[in-house]
Amino acid sequence: MAVAVTMARMKVAVLRHALTGRQGAMVVSAGSLGALLAAGTVLLAFLDGDWLTAAYAVWLLGWVIGPVFSGGGDETLRPEFFSMLGLPPYRLATGLLVSAFVGVAPAVSLLALSGLVVAGARQSGVVGALVAVPAMVLQLAVFVLLSRVAVALLAVALRSRVGALGAGLVNGAILAFLGQGWVFAVALGQGSGIPEFVRYLPSGWGVLAVGGDFLALAALVVLVALLLGVWAALLSRRTGATRPSTRGRRPMRARSPREAVVAKELRTWTRDLVRTHQVTFALAYGLFFAAAPLVLGWAGLLPWAGPIFIVMAAAMTSNLYGSDGTALWLTIMTPGASDVRGRQLAWLAAVAPPALVVTVPLTVVGDGSWPMVSAVTLALLGGGAGLVPLVSVYGLVPGIDPQRRGGNPLRTSEDDGSLTGLAYLMLLLVAATAAPAAVVAAMYGWAGVAAGAATGALCYWGFGRLAERRLEAQGPELLHMMRTGRRPETKSSFKMPEMPKTAQAVTYTCWGLAMIPLFPQGIVATVFLANGMYRHSWFLATYMSPGLRWPTAIGMIAIGLTLLGTGWFLMSKYRKKAAEA
Numbered sequence: 189m190a191v192a193v194t195m196a197r198m199k200v201a202v203l204r205h206a207l208t209g210r211q212g213a214m215v216v217s218a219g220s221l222g223a224l225l226a227a228g229t230v231l232l233a234f235l236d237g238d239w240l241t242a243a244y245a246v247w248l249l250g251w252v253i254g255p256v257f258s259g260g261g262d263e264t265l266r267p268e269f270f271s272m273l274g275l276p277p278y279r280l281a282t283g284l285l286v287s288a289f290v291g292v293a294p295a296v297s298l299l300a301l302s303g304l305v306v307a308g309a310r311q312s313g314v315v316g317a318l319v320a321v322p323a324m325v326l327q328l329a330v331f332v333l334l335s336r337v338a339v340a341l342l343a344v345a346l347r348s349r350v351g352a353l354g355a356g357l358v359n360g361a362i363l364a365f366l367g368q369g370w371v372f373a374v375a376l377g378q379g380s381g382i383p384e385f386v387r388y389l390p391s392g393w394g395v396l397a398v399g400g401d402f403l404a405l406a407a408l409v410v411l412v413a414l415l416l417g418v419w420a421a422l423l424s425r426r427t428g429a430t431r432p433s434t435r436g437r438r439p440m441r442a443r444s445p446r447e448a449v450v451a452k453e454l455r456t457w458t459r460d461l462v463r464t465h466q467v468t469f470a471l472a473y474g475l476f477f478a479a480a481p482l483v484l485g486w487a488g489l490l491p492w493a494g495p496i497f498i499v500m501a502a503a504m505t506s507n508l509y510g511s512d513g514t515a516l517w518l519t520i521m522t523p524g525a526s527d528v529r530g531r532q533l534a535w536l537a538a539v540a541p542p543a544l545v546v547t548v549p550l551t552v553v554g555d556g557s558w559p560m561v562s563a564v565t566l567a568l569l570g571g572g573a574g575l576v577p578l579v580s581v582y583g584l585v586p587g588i589d590p591q592r593r594g595g596n597p598l599r600t601s602e603d604d605g606s607l608t609g610l611a612y613l614m615l616l617l618v619a620a621t622a623a624p625a626a627v628v629a630a631m632y633g634w635a636g637v638a639a640g641a642a643t644g645a646l647c648y649w650g651f652g653r654l655a656e657r658r659l660e661a662q663g664p665e666l667l668h669m670m671r672t673g674r675r676p677e678t679k680s681s682f683k684m685p686e687m688p689k690t691a692q693a694v695t696y697t698c699w700g701l702a703m704i705p706l707f708p709q710g711i712v713a714t715v716f717l718a719n720g721m722y723r724h725s726w727f728l729a730t731y732m733s734p735g736l737r738w739p740t741a742i743g744m745i746a747i748g749l750t751l752l753g754t755g756w757f758l759m760s761k762y763r764k765k766a767a768e769a
Contacts, residue, residue, distance in 0.1 A: 192286035217696035222296035233306035241392040248391035281420035308398030326408040327394040333415035340422035360472025368480035449530025470500035491556025494547030502572035506614035513589030563625040563640030570644020571621025574651030698755035706748025
């Protein structure tokens with residue numbers, strides 16, 4: 189118990205000193221958004237049916253999937269920090285579990301789980317409300333432990349090539365399922381209800397317990413104990429982690445500097461299990477995302493599995509130079525090595541073959557438009573090959589040297605937020621490179637293929653040239669940033685002015701929340717309304733009566749713009765004060 193209390197106090201101390209300035213404001217913004225979602229979850233407890241159970245299933249899925257796609261989740265206290273203390277694995281796991289309850293995410297989840305009190309009071313009166321208290325704690329422990337076990341299992345899988353392939357396949361399928369959830373909702377119940385099996389998932393055991401099924405409460409206790417034991421066993425493997433042997437590798441041979449870079453990069457693609465996982469994940473995501481509508485009998489999305497894979501592969505490798513760590517000094521000390529061009533060729537060699545193998549047969553099966561698919565595929569390949577090195581040198585996120593990644597191979601950088609933002613930016617930029625070719629193919633048919641090839645070649649050459657110039661001009665600065673984690677200040681650098689904590693929190697909250705009403709609930713909803721698509725997914729305007737549909741969509745856009753303007757006004761106000769001072 190003393191170990192658990194000590195670790196919890198350590199976590200509190202670290203968070204107290206870390207959550208300041210911009211990072212603290214961002215945490216406040218994320219916590220505010222999470223609190224709104226938690227409040228919405230609690231409101232579902234007042235409804236009849238399995239809505240609350242379904243909501244808790246989504247929360248559980250978020251706890252499991254979120255850390256997998258964000259570098260392993262919260263690792264403020266890492267098992268490696270305590271490896272020299274000789275703590276038994278079960279005791280170490282217990283201490284880390286208690287410390288995991290300290291933070292914004294557990295607090296928000298506990299707020300969402302307070303819906304159990306409401307559900308218990310409605311179903312069983314005072315007894316149900318009292319049972320809800322231990323059920324909340326146990327349910328949160330299940331969320332946290334399942335998250336930790338999922339990350340630990342994936343870390344173990346990433347120590348072998350077969351495991352990395354399997355993990356990428358599973359993760360890609362899960363994320364594609366989430367992206368196409370409406371398809372399965374329609375297929376299972378035509379959108380009329382929630383499948384009955386949801387209430388019997390571990391996420392629903394708390395609801396069953398407050399309803400009078402005390403066996404479910406006992407099952408939660410047993411599940412927590414089992415998960416804690418599994419996590420303890422996985423922690424012992426992590427703290428004693430060994431690296432795969434690289435003996436027996438064939439020597440690299442090259443006749444020119446560019447060939448040497450290509451050979452080095454291809455060797456990295458085959459030896460770095462994180463890259464193996466990333467490419468497998470992108471391929472699995474493209475295949476499963478495009479195949480999901482088959483449950484409704486529609487094969488029209490199959491031809492786009494290859495293009496989706498290309499876009500996702502570019503997003504996963506958007507920090508190409510940052511993932512190499514301080515090995516960047518080898519490039520800087522070897523002038524004229526054609527590093528960017530070599531990396532571009534290696535990226536094409538890793539991505540283009542599976543993309544073409546997937547695209548050609550699925551276009552035949554899905555009876556797709558050959559001019560459109562061919563044009564978009566060629567444009568995306570060139571755009572991805574050009575943008576990956578360009579974005580990675582302009583938006584470089586300092587990464588952890590591969591040999592220092594520790595027991596969690598998922599954590600390739602200490603700045604997971606910037607990595608996520610870089611990936612989203614890459615998704616938009618790469619998709620945009622295919623727009624001209626798609627327009628030409630839609631208007632003139634096969635002429636779009638030539639436009640796609642020309643666009644791809646231009647992006648490959650032009651963006652690659654820009655990346656080369658950036659690397660030549662800012663190479664030492666980029667290496668300094670890789671070593672120290674600090675971005676050098678420039679006159680053109682965007683920097684938030686000094687602001688009170690309350691104003692910072694309001695600014696970041698406004699900017700964070702503005703995207704929801706502005707884009708999905710506003711702009712996207714207007715597109716659906718213009719095309720006569722009603723009662724579509726979670727877009728509020730499509731569910732309104734005919735006279736309120738357009739006012740709702742326009743009102744959402746106005747709300748989003750107002751939030752953006754409020755944040756910009758506060759920032760400008762304090763920037764002006766700083767300039768006057």
